[in-house]
Amino acid sequence: MKIVYTVLATAVGTALLAGCAPRPVDEYVEVGPSETAFLIALDGNTLQNQTRLQSVAFLEQNKVSAKRVIIPHKAVNVCPSCFFPKWTELASARLIRVNRSPVTREWTRPANTGTSPRNQAFAVESNESIDFDIGGTMTAHITEEDAAKFLYFYAGKSLEDVADSNIRSVISASLARQFGANSLDWGRTHKNEVFANALADAREAFGAKGITIDNLGFVEGMTYHDSRIQDAINKKFEADVQVEAAKQQLAAAETLAKAQAAVQVQQELEMRKRDLDLRAKAIEKWDGHMPQVVGGDGKLIFGINTDTRRPAAN
Numbered sequence: 001m002k003i004v005y006t007v008l009a010t011a012v013g014t015a016l017l018a019g020c021a022p023r024p025v026d027e028y029v030e031v032g033p034s035e036t037a038f039l040i041a042l043d044g045n046t047l048q049n050q051t052r053l054q055s056v057a058f059l060e061q062n063k064v065s066a067k068r069v070i071i072p073h074k075a076v077n078v079c080p081s082c083f084f085p086k087w088t089e090l091a092s093a094r095l096i097r098v099n100r101s102p103v104t105r106e107w108t109r110p111a112n113t114g115t116s117p118r119n120q121a122f123a124v125e126s127n128e129s130i131d132f133d134i135g136g137t138m139t140a141h142i143t144e145e146d147a148a149k150f151l152y153f154y155a156g157k158s159l160e161d162v163a164d165s166n167i168r169s170v171i172s173a174s175l176a177r178q179f180g181a182n183s184l185d186w187g188r189t190h191k192n193e194v195f196a197n198a199l200a201d202a203r204e205a206f207g208a209k210g211i212t213i214d215n216l217g218f219v220e221g222m223t224y225h226d227s228r229i230q231d232a233i234n235k236k237f238e239a240d241v242q243v244e245a246a247k248q249q250l251a252a253a254e255t256l257a258k259a260q261a262a263v264q265v266q267q268e269l270e271m272r273k274r275d276l277d278l279r280a281k282a283i284e285k286w287d288g289h290m291p292q293v294v295g296g297d298g299k300l301i302f303g304i305n306t307d308t309r310r311p312a313a314n
Contacts, residue, residue, distance in 0.1 A: 024073035036147035059148040102141035149210030174198035
């Protein structure tokens, strides 16, 4: 009888202990307005579901449209061989959220500018092997339709991380290729073209991976590793400015000289016109008699002879 009572007591105790499993509490998670969520089941083929994301199509099928997601939990005995069970609570699914908010990165040289205090400017060189740095700024975002692509290629990484590593690497390679194939003078005057080509390269590389690159441009100009290069460029610029100023002064002097000559010619023409006008008026008033000048004693001094064949009488 004692044996029977012992067995019964053990069975009842085990049943009581087994009935003490914790009651799992489901988890509620809010999905932000700029986020896209995917709810991945962790039960079933657990190994596959936890170690890799099978495909973009698989993620699309598990996209969550609701803004409040319920993650189910369950009680699990983590020590089935133990006399007294050890209970724990585990989630039956995993919620993965993709932040689609636009990000802006400024890769600059000075510590007080840019996204990072580190020197993140692009280090390139011309085909004369002249090294220089040039800063860049970029803005990118993830669309709702591309969230699954981004998650498939960059699971566990934010868009900021991808921008500072993957995207920056592609842009750097494009800039190095273009600047390195041309002279320094060419690079100074074609920076816009170079960055436009780098933008096209980055868009082609990451568009299929769920990232939309909105813009890319240069900032802070070109900083040369050898300060003598910048000094020489500054001196050349000053000389060019002086030459241009001299050209402008010469052109202004020529314009002034032409204007003065034109004024003189205009004045001469006006004087000739006035003389002709006076002669025309004199002819209109002539009564047919020769004008005469009489002296104080009443004698004729001279007269204007209109007959060109004889001299005027004295």
